[in-house]
Amino acid sequence: MNLIIKLPPKAERDDIVKAWVSGVxxxxxxxxxxxxxxxxxxTGYNHNGIACLFLHESTTKLIRHQLSKEVNSEHLEIAxxxxxxxx
Numbered sequence: 716m717n718l719i720i721k722l723p724p725k726a727e728r729d730d731i732v733k734a735w736v737s738g739v740x741x742x743x744x745x746x747x748x749x750x751x752x753x754x755x756x757x758t759g760y761n762h763n764g765i766a767c768l769f770l771h772e773s774t775t776k777l778i779r780h781q782l783s784k785e786v787n788s789e790h791l792e793i794a795x796x797x798x799x800x801x802x
């Protein structure tokens with residue numbers, strides 16, 4: 716069986732990266748990130764496509780790069796050594 720997954724466009728990926736990094740910087744509950752994901756689902760993207768885009772190697776590299784530029788913490792290296800995931 717083939718499963719067709721509609722991936723969001725690159726602009727959406729950039730918004731995801733910004734929202735995730737903002738959530739880490741602010742130490743909040745990722746409200747902006749969750750709202751963005753819900754908006755994407757509401758406009759027709761399925762959960763699998765969003766998860767594939769978010770967990771794709773290129774996206775996680777962008778997130779790690781942005782975090783290393785914007786967050787000044789001695790714990791950042793430890794945090795970036797762990798896989799990025801979301802529930």
